[in-house]
Amino acid sequence: MWQRIKTAIVLVIIVGIAMFASHTPILIVPLLAVGATIAAYEWTKLMPKWRHSVLFVILVLALTLISLMFKVTWLFWWVASSIIWLMALSWVSVFPTQTNWYGKKLALIGAVILTASITAMFYLWQLSAWWLLYVFLLVWCADSGAYFVGRKLGRRKMAPNVSPNKSMEGLAGGLVTGLLVVIAISIFKLQLTGAPLVAFVALSALTILASVLGDLFESMLKRRAVVKDSGTILPGHGGVLDRIDSLLSATPIFALGFWVIQHFGLMVI
Secondary structure: HHHHHHHHHHHHHHHHHHOOOOOOOHHHHHHHHHHHHHHHHHHHHHHHOOOOHHHHHHHHHHHHHHHHHHHHHHHHHHHHHHHHHHHHHHHHHHOOOEEEEEEEEHHHHHHHHHHHHHHHHHHHHHHHHHHHHHHHHHHHHHHHHHHHHHHHHOOOEEEOOEEEEEEEEHHHHHHHHEEEEEEEEHHHOOOHHHHHHHHHHHHHHHHHHHHHHHHHHHHHHHHHOOOOOOOOEEOOOOOOOHHHHHHHHHHHHHHHHHHHHOOOOOOOO
């Protein structure tokens, strides 16, 4: 447990410095690039044996860096990622009866969702580091709420073949915990009312549900690949994918929804 806490503290310091120490991308881009590289490498370990692992890592890194430079591609990645997550919802529901998603197509799936999440994180950071922190906080609070409520009250399994410890009661607890944070920030910090408040709360709730799907998808992938953790680079935490699995789905969906809300003038930042 102490090792896990120490690793978490170091991660918070590194990420916090990269996010807030400079208004230029001189720190955040290298951090995102390193994260994308490690996550891509770990992704290859969860795929069927493939001889082109190094090429996949290079491809993801190249796509990430090129996409960060060309904003015009961001919406494409977010929409493509959202489509994949919709399909993942059905994959999780029928696992392990059907696993036709497990194959070489995982390379394409991984490239899309990793690139989408990295560009979404950078987009939110460009708006303000506080927006990126908001999504992190939203996911962490919902995850903590789900853990404690599920541990005390969990009865009905949410996806027993994928993650036996997750329950519907835990999901409800996580959603309520996250929404308490959302409503407090929306009213007291952002001072939203009317349609903007409804739109922002709805988007945040969808983001929380998406984060749960990201967690379940990685758990399903690990079960299919018969591995416990995606990696060992983070002592006490496993791999990078094990730490950002919820963010892989949450960040692009929030970024896409936030772009839509701004596009229709429901929020002005």
